[in-house]
Amino acid sequence: MTPPDKHDPNDPQLMQYLLGTLPAAEAERLDELSITNDDFSWRLRATENELVDAYVRSELNGDTLRRFHTFYLSSPKRRDKVAFAEGLFRFQADAAKEANQSSDVGSFFSRLFTPRRIVFQFAGAAFVMLFIAGYLLFDNMRLRNDMSNAQAVESSIRQNTQELEKELQQQRAANADSQKKLEPASTESPDLNKLDTLALLLPPPSRGLSSIKTITVHPNADLVVLLLALESAEYPHYRVTLKDPATDTAVWRSAEVEPTAAGDKPGVSVSFRTNLLKTQNYVAEVAGISKSGKAEVVGDYAFHVVVK
Amino acid sequence: MRTAQSERPQELKNWTPTENSFQQFLHWLEEGVDSNGEKYLEMRRRLVAYFDRKNCLSADELADETLARVAQKLQEKGEITDLSPAHYCYVTAKFVFLEYIRGGKRNQVSLEEISAAGLPDLEANPSFPDSDSANQEQMLICLDRCLKKLSSSDSELILEYYQGEQQEKIQRRRQLSEKLGLSANALSIRACRIRGKVETCVKECCGRK
Numbered sequence: 273m274t275p276p277d278k279h280d281p282n283d284p285q286l287m288q289y290l291l292g293t294l295p296a297a298e299a300e301r302l303d304e305l306s307i308t309n310d311d312f313s314w315r316l317r318a319t320e321n322e323l324v325d326a327y328v329r330s331e332l333n334g335d336t337l338r339r340f341h342t343f344y345l346s347s348p349k350r351r352d353k354v355a356f357a358e359g360l361f362r363f364q365a366d367a368a369k370e371a372n373q374s375s376d377v378g379s380f381f382s383r384l385f386t387p388r389r390i391v392f393q394f395a396g397a398a399f400v401m402l403f404i405a406g407y408l409l410f411d412n413m414r415l416r417n418d419m420s421n422a423q424a425v426e427s428s429i430r431q432n433t434q435e436l437e438k439e440l441q442q443q444r445a446a447n448a449d450s451q452k453k454l455e456p457a458s459t460e461s462p463d464l465n466k467l468d469t470l471a472l473l474l475p476p477p478s479r480g481l482s483s484i485k486t487i488t489v490h491p492n493a494d495l496v497v498l499l500l501a502l503e504s505a506e507y508p509h510y511r512v513t514l515k516d517p518a519t520d521t522a523v524w525r526s527a528e529v530e531p532t533a534a535g536d537k538p539g540v541s542v543s544f545r546t547n548l549l550k551t552q553n554y555v556a557e558v559a560g561i562s563k564s565g566k567a568e569v570v571g572d573y574a575f576h577v578v579v580k
Numbered sequence: 581m582r583t584a585q586s587e588r589p590q591e592l593k594n595w596t597p598t599e600n601s602f603q604q605f606l607h608w609l610e611e612g613v614d615s616n617g618e619k620y621l622e623m624r625r626r627l628v629a630y631f632d633r634k635n636c637l638s639a640d641e642l643a644d645e646t647l648a649r650v651a652q653k654l655q656e657k658g659e660i661t662d663l664s665p666a667h668y669c670y671v672t673a674k675f676v677f678l679e680y681i682r683g684g685k686r687n688q689v690s691l692e693e694i695s696a697a698g699l700p701d702l703e704a705n706p707s708f709p710d711s712d713s714a715n716q717e718q719m720l721i722c723l724d725r726c727l728k729k730l731s732s733s734d735s736e737l738i739l740e741y742y743q744g745e746q747q748e749k750i751q752r753r754r755q756l757s758e759k760l761g762l763s764a765n766a767l768s769i770r771a772c773r774i775r776g777k778v779e780t781c782v783k784e785c786c787g788r789k
Binding site for chain 1: 623627628633637639664669670673674715716719722724739742745769771772775776779782783
């Protein structure tokens with residue numbers, strides 16, 4: 273097919289050609305183009321379709337409408353084209369009517385669930401769920417942390433308790449050994465009514481110089497009873513240690529005893545065998561024992577022993 | 581190819597196209613590009629439209645006569661190189677038309693003959709004569725059937741392209757061309773092709789030719 277002619281007619285000319293009103297010479301030129309030129313041939317077909325559609329939609333008027341009736345519709349083939357265009361127009365109208373009816377029914381739901389609203393609703397729900405998930409995660413972590421802290425504290429307490437119990441047992445064992453080592457006979461409860469006892473009452477030690485009390489021990493005496501007065505009975509138990517002041521060594525140690533009355537003051541009373549004593553000075557160290565077992569020296573009571 | 585034997589020149593009346601001559605004619609018409617017979621159908625359509633615009637009632641027969649003469653000439657000469665196939669067909673068609681109007685049987689209908697025949701006053705009653713309700717219903721049924729034969733894209737295109745009036749129609753076509761990535765001209769040609777295909781299908785469905 274030949275390339276497009278440089279003098280292509282415009283649409284009004286095509287309309288005239290289709291309605292048979294173009295001058296003969298020009299019409300002949302377009303006759304040739306309609307067969308030999310591809311582009312013109314398609315343009316002519318498109319223009320003819322537009323003309324027929326305009327007639328069907330009642331868009332033609334005046335001379336164009338008259339010419340369409342008298343010339344265009346004179347051909348059976350062209351009447352077939354008009355019939356097809358009418359059918360297509362009705363088909364589209366019916367389809368549009370059905371679409372409008374269905375859109376009215378669904379318009380309420382389409383307004384409620386517009387794509388935009390649905391997107392926002394989903395976004396909102398997703399945000400809420402994300403927030404809840406985040407809160408639960410945080411709370412879970414906090415609870416786990418608290419639980420691990422509680423377990424650590426419990427473990428520490430258990431360990432401390434075990435250590436304290438162990439220390440207490442050790443101290444008790446040490447006390448028992450010491451008591452056995454220093455005064456095997458102290459485990460016995462001497463019967464003071466049958467023994468020949470010597471008693472010595474020593475006042476609370478004072479800061480100033482004071483004379484040392486002397487106790488004369490006869491060889492036939494069995495026990496010496498020391499009654500050591502206290503300023504106050506602060507402790508529930510006391511322990512007395514008999515020391516040689518020259519060497520600062522313990523000669524004897526008592527068991528834990530409870531305070532008693534020593535005249536008008538509280539005091540501690542202990543007894544020990546006279547064969548422990550020599551002619552020399554001694555010191556009775558009094559230590560208060562607290563409820564926790566801790567010992568604290570509350571006073572040193574000095575006295576002189578003469579063995580005759 | 582159909583031929584109007586009674587109207588042909590004497591020397592051509594005894595010519596019958598053969599398979600070889602027809603294939604030769606197709607090959608020459610397609611100018612070396614295999615169109616699977618589309619070029620032949622398009623040329624025939626253009627010739628029918630040409631004769632129809634000339635108000636020839638037997639436009640189909642005249643178009644076939646034109647193509648037969650071209651095929652015969654090609655077979656006789658072996659080749660035709662002085663004109664392009666399309667131009668040669670046009671020149672032949674002109675001769676066919678001139679012979680037709682000079683010939684004894686004049687099938688051409690003039691405007692005066694139309695008025696004298698007492699055809700309905702189409703100006704007063706613009707409704708198409710053949711468009712009675714039964715035919716219209718049949719048309720709609722066939723149209724629906726033929727549209728369903730199209731691909732979904734072609735069906736959507738043709739309904740969208742010819743929808744609306746005036747400015748709305750222009751706007752729709754602009755949007756359609758942007759959507760499909762086609763120029764206005766390309767879109768118009770595609771719509772024409774699809775419409776032509778549907779028209780042919782509807783004619784066959786309605787029993788018309």
